[in-house]
Amino acid sequence: NEDLKGLISALLVPFNEDGTVNEKGLRQIIRHNIEKMKIDGLYVGGSSGENFMLEKETKKQIFDIAKDEAKDEVILIAQVGGTNLYEAIELGQYATELGYDAISAVTPFYYKFSFEEVKNYYFDLVEKVDNRLIVYSIPALTGVEIGVSQFKELFENEKIIGVKFTAADFFLLERLRKACPDHLIFSGFDEMLLPAVINNVDGAIGSTYNVNGLRSRKIFELAQAGKIQEALAVQNETNDLIEAILDNGLYPTIKQLLKLQGCNEGAFLSRKPMASATQEQINRSKEIYDAYLK
Ligand code: HMN
Numbered sequence: 001n002e003d004l005k006g007l008i009s010a011l012l013v014p015f016n017e018d019g020t021v022n023e024k025g026l027r028q029i030i031r032h033n034i035e036k037m038k039i040d041g042l043y044v045g046g047s048s049g050e051n052f053m054l055e056k057e058t059k060k061q062i063f064d065i066a067k068d069e070a071k072d073e074v075i076l077i078a079q080v081g082g083t084n085l086y087e088a089i090e091l092g093q094y095a096t097e098l099g100y101d102a103i104s105a106v107t108p109f110y111y112k113f114s115f116e117e118v119k120n121y122y123f124d125l126v127e128k129v130d131n132r133l134i135v136y137s138i139p140a141l142t143g144v145e146i147g148v149s150q151f152k153e154l155f156e157n158e159k160i161i162g163v164k165f166t167a168a169d170f171f172l173l174e175r176l177r178k179a180c181p182d183h184l185i186f187s188g189f190d191e192m193l194l195p196a197v198i199n200n201v202d203g204a205i206g207s208t209y210n211v212n213g214l215r216s217r218k219i220f221e222l223a224q225a226g227k228i229q230e231a232l233a234v235q236n237e238t239n240d241l242i243e244a245i246l247d248n249g250l251y252p253t254i255k256q257l258l259k260l261q262g263c264n265e266g267a268f269l270s271r272k273p274m275a276s277a278t279q280e281q282i283n284r285s286k287e288i289y290d291a292y293l294k
Contacts, residue, residue, distance in 0.1 A: 001161050005202045006040025009033045009209040010048035014268040028263040030069040037213025041075025048207040050271040067098045081105025092129035104134040109142035126159040138166040148175050164188050164205050173199050191242045194235040197223035211257040241292040248284045252277035256285030
């Protein structure tokens with residue numbers, strides 16, 4: 001599974017006023033990620049893609065566009081999970097046929113599923129989809145916590161090859177790395193990339209790599225080379241940017257920053273019920289761009 005390692009952007013998706021996908025803008029964002037941010041891969045259909053507000057056909061459309069634009073230039077991972085197992089299977093099969101390198105699925109949320117139920121969801125999914133799967137763990141949004149022994153149980157299925165670990169629990173990350181040296185662990189919080197790399201993660205998947213890919217790569221490379229203080233200096237700069245983005249509204253601000261970086265074809269709105277950038281947020285985005293990305 002070496003081929004899946006690296007710095008992976010969680011793809012942002014621009015929407016039109018009527019909620020449809022702005023295809024031209026999306027293609028620009030994909031090219032921008034590959035050519036300017038030099039990322040190793042794209043995570044398509046994640047939180048950053050506003051995926052949980054979309055209908056199945058729109059999710060498929062986004063998988064189509066990303067594959068058509070990126071071809072085989074970078075790693076492609078399709079996030080197919082949600083609370084509907086049958087839809088996840090269909091989307092997983094769809095992305096696999098398109099040639100996606102792996103699928104990923106969020107832990108089912110909303111209902112308080114037991115670990116047994118979560119495990120059955122993943123096993124049922126990989127039984128029906130001929131691809132590798134990365135568990136998407138994000139307890140702050142799903143409420144689902146998975147411990148080391150439970151990860152080991154999931155990894156007993158040889159098609160479940162790793163986890164996107166979006167949590168600030170570095171004790172758990174350290175324990176998991178030691179317990180599962182042969183499984184892939186992707187860091188999920190961009191602002192904590194350095195401590196994650198020190199804990200020997202195999203890669204990182206995040207939203208801010210869409211606009212801050214080059215700096216983030218430096219953090220990765222410096223940390224892997226043992227140059228921790230230099231890496232920390234770059235993480236400090238990065239976190240000035242990320243803090244400003246979070247204060248101004250995560251996805252609307254990243255979309256505005258993408259526009260300022262040259263992805264400017266058509267509307268860059270959010271999918272309702274998520275709010276799009278207000279004029280004030282647009283103005284602040286310009287200041288953030290000038291301060292940290294120019
Ligand atoms: C995805 O599913 O699209 C992302 O990979 C999720 C990713 O972990 C991001 N988490 C959320 O948006 C909740 C982070 O990149 C995050 O946006 C960033 O670290 C700023 O907090």
